[in-house]
Amino acid sequence: MQSKTYSPKEIAAFRGLLQLAAGGNCFSNIKVQDIATAAGIGKGTLYEYFSSKEDILSCTMLYTLQQFADWMEQQITRDVSLHAVLARFLDALEQERFLPFRALPVLGTFLSYEQRAQLGMRNREQAQAIIDRMRGYERHVFANSRKNGEIDSALSDRFCEYAILSALGGYVSMLEKRVCCREEISLDSCKDMAQQLIFRSLRP
Amino acid sequence: MQSKTYSPKEIAAFRGLLQLAAGGNCFSNIKVQDIATAAGIGKGTLYEYFSSKEDILSCTMLYTLQQFADWMEQQITRDVSLHAVLARFLDALEQERFLPFRALPVLGTFLSYEQRAQLGMRNREQAQAIIDRMRGYERHVFANSRKNGEIDSALSDRFCEYAILSALGGYVSMLEKRVCCREEISLDSCKDMAQQLIFRSLRP
Amino acid sequence: MQSKTYSPKEIAAFRGLLQLAAGGNCFSNIKVQDIATAAGIGKGTLYEYFSSKEDILSCTMLYTLQQFADWMEQQITRDVSLHAVLARFLDALEQERFLPFRALPVLGTFLSYEQRAQLGMRNREQAQAIIDRMRGYERHVFANSRKNGEIDSALSDRFCEYAILSALGGYVSMLEKRVCCREEISLDSCKDMAQQLIFRSLRP
Amino acid sequence: MQSKTYSPKEIAAFRGLLQLAAGGNCFSNIKVQDIATAAGIGKGTLYEYFSSKEDILSCTMLYTLQQFADWMEQQITRDVSLHAVLARFLDALEQERFLPFRALPVLGTFLSYEQRAQLGMRNREQAQAIIDRMRGYERHVFANSRKNGEIDSALSDRFCEYAILSALGGYVSMLEKRVCCREEISLDSCKDMAQQLIFRSLRP
DNA sequence: TATGAATGAGGGTTCATTCAT
DNA sequence: GATGAATGAACCCTCATTCAT
Numbered sequence: 001m002q003s004k005t006y007s008p009k010e011i012a013a014f015r016g017l018l019q020l021a022a023g024g025n026c027f028s029n030i031k032v033q034d035i036a037t038a039a040g041i042g043k044g045t046l047y048e049y050f051s052s053k054e055d056i057l058s059c060t061m062l063y064t065l066q067q068f069a070d071w072m073e074q075q076i077t078r079d080v081s082l083h084a085v086l087a088r089f090l091d092a093l094e095q096e097r098f099l100p101f102r103a104l105p106v107l108g109t110f111l112s113y114e115q116r117a118q119l120g121m122r123n124r125e126q127a128q129a130i131i132d133r134m135r136g137y138e139r140h141v142f143a144n145s146r147k148n149g150e151i152d153s154a155l156s157d158r159f160c161e162y163a164i165l166s167a168l169g170g171y172v173s174m175l176e177k178r179v180c181c182r183e184e185i186s187l188d189s190c191k192d193m194a195q196q197l198i199f200r201s202l203r204p
Numbered sequence: 205m206q207s208k209t210y211s212p213k214e215i216a217a218f219r220g221l222l223q224l225a226a227g228g229n230c231f232s233n234i235k236v237q238d239i240a241t242a243a244g245i246g247k248g249t250l251y252e253y254f255s256s257k258e259d260i261l262s263c264t265m266l267y268t269l270q271q272f273a274d275w276m277e278q279q280i281t282r283d284v285s286l287h288a289v290l291a292r293f294l295d296a297l298e299q300e301r302f303l304p305f306r307a308l309p310v311l312g313t314f315l316s317y318e319q320r321a322q323l324g325m326r327n328r329e330q331a332q333a334i335i336d337r338m339r340g341y342e343r344h345v346f347a348n349s350r351k352n353g354e355i356d357s358a359l360s361d362r363f364c365e366y367a368i369l370s371a372l373g374g375y376v377s378m379l380e381k382r383v384c385c386r387e388e389i390s391l392d393s394c395k396d397m398a399q400q401l402i403f404r405s406l407r408p
Numbered sequence: 409m410q411s412k413t414y415s416p417k418e419i420a421a422f423r424g425l426l427q428l429a430a431g432g433n434c435f436s437n438i439k440v441q442d443i444a445t446a447a448g449i450g451k452g453t454l455y456e457y458f459s460s461k462e463d464i465l466s467c468t469m470l471y472t473l474q475q476f477a478d479w480m481e482q483q484i485t486r487d488v489s490l491h492a493v494l495a496r497f498l499d500a501l502e503q504e505r506f507l508p509f510r511a512l513p514v515l516g517t518f519l520s521y522e523q524r525a526q527l528g529m530r531n532r533e534q535a536q537a538i539i540d541r542m543r544g545y546e547r548h549v550f551a552n553s554r555k556n557g558e559i560d561s562a563l564s565d566r567f568c569e570y571a572i573l574s575a576l577g578g579y580v581s582m583l584e585k586r587v588c589c590r591e592e593i594s595l596d597s598c599k600d601m602a603q604q605l606i607f608r609s610l611r612p
Numbered sequence: 613m614q615s616k617t618y619s620p621k622e623i624a625a626f627r628g629l630l631q632l633a634a635g636g637n638c639f640s641n642i643k644v645q646d647i648a649t650a651a652g653i654g655k656g657t658l659y660e661y662f663s664s665k666e667d668i669l670s671c672t673m674l675y676t677l678q679q680f681a682d683w684m685e686q687q688i689t690r691d692v693s694l695h696a697v698l699a700r701f702l703d704a705l706e707q708e709r710f711l712p713f714r715a716l717p718v719l720g721t722f723l724s725y726e727q728r729a730q731l732g733m734r735n736r737e738q739a740q741a742i743i744d745r746m747r748g749y750e751r752h753v754f755a756n757s758r759k760n761g762e763i764d765s766a767l768s769d770r771f772c773e774y775a776i777l778s779a780l781g782g783y784v785s786m787l788e789k790r791v792c793c794r795e796e797i798s799l800d801s802c803k804d805m806a807q808q809l810i811f812r813s814l815r816p
Numbered sequence: 817t818a819t820g821a822a823t824g825a826g827g828g829t830t831c832a833t834t835c836a837t
Numbered sequence: 838g839a840t841g842a843a844t845g846a847a848c849c850c851t852c853a854t855t856c857a858t
Contacts, residue, residue: 009818024317028232032853042819044855053853112230162374162397163405169377170370176317193366201367201405213842236828246844248830257828417839432725436640440832450840452834461832521636521788570805571813574782578774581781584725601774609775609813621821644849654823659850 004126006063010049012039014060018103024176027057027111054115058122061107064100065130071101072137082145086164086198090191105172145202152204160202167197208330210267214253216243218264222307228380231261231315258319262326265311268304269334275305276341286349290368290402294395309376349406356408364406371401412534414471418457420447422468426511432584435465435519462523466530469515472508473538479509480545490553494572494606498599513580553610560612568610575605616738618675622661624651626672630715636788639669639723666727670734673719676712677742683713684749694757698776698810702803717784757814764816772814779809 006014016038020030032053036043050056071092075085092098142160145151151160171194174185210218220243224234236257240247254260275296279289296302315323346364349355355364375398378389414422424446428438440461444451458464479500483493500506519527550568553559559568579602582593618626628651632642644665648655662668683704687697704710723731754772757763763772783806786797 026230026232026316026319028230029316029319031851036820043853044819044821045817047854048818112228112233114228115230115233159397159400162378163401165377166370166374166401169373170366173369173373174366193363196363197367197370197405200407201401203404235826247828248844248846249842251829252842434638434640434724434727436638437724437727439830451832452840452842453838455833456838456840520638520641523638523641567805567808570782570786571809573785574778574809577781577785578778581777582774601771604771605775605778605813608815609809611812643847655849656823656851657821660821665849 004066007049009039009041009045010059011063012041013046013049013056014063015039015099017056017060018064018100018107021107022099022103027107027115032056055122057107057111061104062123062127062130064104065127065134067100068104069130069134069137071098072134076137076140079144079148080141081148082141082150082202083199085141086195090194094187102172105169149204150199151202155202163201164198167194167201170194170197208270211253213243213245213249214263215267216245217250217253217260218267219243219303221260221264222268222303222311225311226303226307231311231319236260258322259326261311261315262323265308265323266327266331266334268308269331269338271304272308273334273338273341275302276338280341280344283348283352284345285352286345286354286406287403289345290399294398298391306376309373353408354403355406359406367405368402371398371405374398374401412474415457417447417449417453418467419471420449421454421457421464422471423447423507425464425468426472426507426515429515430507430511432514435515435523440464462526463530465515465519466527469512469527470531470535470538472512473535473542475508476512477538477542477545479506480542484545484548487552487556488549489556490549490558490610491607493549494603498602502595510580513577557612558607559610563610571609572606575602575609578602578605616678619661621651621653621657622671623675624653625658625661625668626675627651627711629668629672630676630711630719633719634711634715639719639727644668666730667734669719669723670731673716673731674735674739674742676716677739677746679712680716681742681746681749683710684746688749688752691756691760692753693760694753694762694814695811697753698807702806706799714784717781761816762811763814767814775813776810779806779813782806782809 013035016035017030019038020034021027032046033043035053035056036046039046046056050059075088089101093102138161139157142151142157146153171190174190174193175187217239220239220241221234223242224238225231236250237247239257239260240250243250250260254263279292293305297306312320342365343361346355346361350357375394378394378397379391421443424443425438427446428442429435440454441451443461443464444454447454454464458467483496497509501510516524546569547565550559550565554561579598582598582601583595625647628647628649629642631650632646633639644658645655647665647668648658651658658668662671687700701713705714720728750773751769754763754769758765783802786802786805787799
């Protein structure tokens with residue numbers, strides 16, 4: 001499976017935008033100049049590679065999905081367990097080079113329905129292809145986990161996916177709350193809760 | 205417990221904004237003129253009641269929290285079960301007059317960290333008072349549910365809250381996806397999954 | 409000579425506006441609400457007596473001119489000297505009830521040419537009548553002062569008027585500078601300089 | 613003495629604003645769009661060079677002061693007379709390139725006390741430096757004029773300054789009156805009166 | 817190719833004026 | 838008559854986009 005490649009400037013733009021998103025900025029509040037500055041390039045240069053501000057976002061999300069799919073691909077072994085994948089994923093989230101995984105939901109969340117719909121339009125097929133790829137890996141992990149008793153056999157793939165996404169969504173919310181509401185929650189207890197929610201809800 | 209009352213114009217503004225938010229618009233993309241139009245009043249009139257666009261949002265969120273707390277208060281009986289509360293809540297979400305409950309998370313989600321922090325500043329004490337009130341009801345329900353076997357006694361209140369909020373967050377995401385990605389998910393199956401996620405993860 | 413009379417509300421409006429002007433506010437920066445508040449009446453009430461904000465100004469200036477003319481009329485005696493008139497005038501400026509005389513130039517100065525031209529349009533004849541009246545008194549004083557040696561007989565009335573208005577204009581500027589530049593000038597030395605400028609320039 | 617230099621766009625903005633001010637517009641009545649149009653640049657461009665409308669004014673006044681100080685510097689010779697300086701200055705006022713000298717007092721006059729105080733804040737030190745420079749030239753001229761008998765030795769510098777500023781202020785008023793009241797005064801007679809007022813009041 | 821100076825459409829906000837009470 | 842709640846035109850300012858260099 002060959003992933004699309006990007007020029008250094010494009011990647012700089014992606015990482016610049018993701019950096020800003022990770023800081024908790026709504027997309028509307030991120031200025032094109034901010035992205036250019038964060039990327040270390042000129043504002044005009046962005047328009048050599050992208051057709052609009054929205055396009056930068058669209059491509060960034062595609063790039064991020066692709067990075068994620070690539071990462072998942074490497075994690076897949078014959079009899080991988082849900083437990084192992086999750087642990088590795090949550091650990092990965094703390095590393096700088098996995099910024100995209102962390103920032104993507106933030107970016108996505110800060111979009112209105114209409115913006116999301118428009119984004120889908122642009123790179124629809126490519127995005128769909130990547131999502132299908134990830135769904136494949138996902139199915140593989142779910143199947144293995146049903147065999148090893150981590151997941152109740154009666155549960156559908158859709159429910160498993162829903163449980164995991166909800167737990168991760170809640171995890172991100174908790175982290176944000178730490179940022180803006182200054183409640184005293186440790187990162188580790190957040191991770192524990194996320195994992196517990198998934199395992200408890202999927203166990204037989 | 206006496207809740208703050210609002211003038212008709214203020215409530216019109218609240219509902220106008222919530223209407224727009226329920227439509228999936230990021231706050232930055234909602235124009236003051238839009239709010240005025242949705243509220244059926246003049247743009248200038250908004251500034252007779254609110255000091256700024258941000259203030260409209262801040263007050264709307266407070267109003268919504270208050271509405272929610274009032275509603276919860278009515279649901280609480282001596283030995284209420286988690287099951288009953290959740291069922292009633294999910295049903296309520298489908299009614300027009302419960303628009304606020306549905307739209308609030310959307311509004312909140314579409315804010316940047318900084319915006320959220322600033323909002324907290326304005327009506328901090330009032331918001332905190334309402335949140336404390338709701339935490340009280342919550343604790344009551346959790347206690348009852350531990351007694352009647354719905355919730356594992358070993359689980360902390362914090363984890364229970366996290367599980368419920370994650371499930372509801374995922375539920376809202378799913379509903380949104382129905383809107384923008386047009387996947388074929390029925391409303392009922394969404395509700396089922398949300399309830400299942402909660403019950404499966406909290407059961408002993 | 410019968411002066412026009414005004415209702416209490418009108419006079420309240422005049423004095424309200426003059427009060428604000430004496431505070432050094434440009435007319436554009438004075439809001440209708442400010443005038444209403446300063447006058448102790450409702451905003452809507454102003455529009456019962458005046459057709460517009462500009463009209464309030466126009467009438468206020470006319471009222472002030474008239475007050476001034478009335479005051480001058482009382483000062484005129486058969487062989488009044490320039491010295492006596494000036495001294496009395498400068499003293500009067502310090503009293504509260506002579507606020508109009510002090511505030512008028514401020515109001516006038518803060519108008520653009522166009523605004524001034526439009527003002528002139530409204531009450532043109534009345535204003536002209538009052539100005540003519542004052543010119544009459546002025547001529548009388550100048551004539552007397554030429555006789556008693558205060559004014560060089562060779563100087564025209566126009567030059568005398570110009571000298572006095574310039575001196576008073578400079579006097580007001582100096583007072584203002586005391587307000588905003590905080591230079592250490594005493595009120596008395598300001599008055600001295602204004603009188604000196606007039607007497608030195610008009611003396612034979 | 614090195615004066616600050618400005619970019620062409622800045623100078624265009626200065627001259628645009630001065631042009632409008634020379635037309636007798638109160639600063640509050642001059643719109644940013646007007647300045648942009650008068651300067652021959654886009655509205656947005658102004659905000660690349662100035663932080664706000666007030667900033668444009670502040671910088672314009674500073675620029676004008678500086679231009680004036682530069683001009684004065686060139687006029688100063690060893691034994692310059694007040695008569696010569698004044699004559700040259702009044703002549704200069706009639707030339708297009710001396711627009712700033714003519715427009716500055718108009719701009720300044722049309723500000724409220726508060727606006728003036730705020731302006732002072734921004735470029736306080738630079739403005740003070742220029743004013744000090746001009747005071748220096750002024751003192752030089754006054755000293756010479758006392759020696760050559762134009763100015764009464766008993767008169768203080770402050771009084772001399774006050775006399776000149778008052779006369780010029782009255783001169784500008786007269787010119788304005790020509791504009792808006794259409795009295796039949798020739799430019800030359802205005803100049804004559806201004807000079808006479810100064811010489812008569814300062815002579816021994 | 818890469819840039820950032822220049823732009824103007826569009827947003828939040830103010831405030832003179834109206835009109836129902 | 839007296840009021841102030843309601844209004845929308847018009848302001849200042851922002852920022853995505855263009856284009857000459």
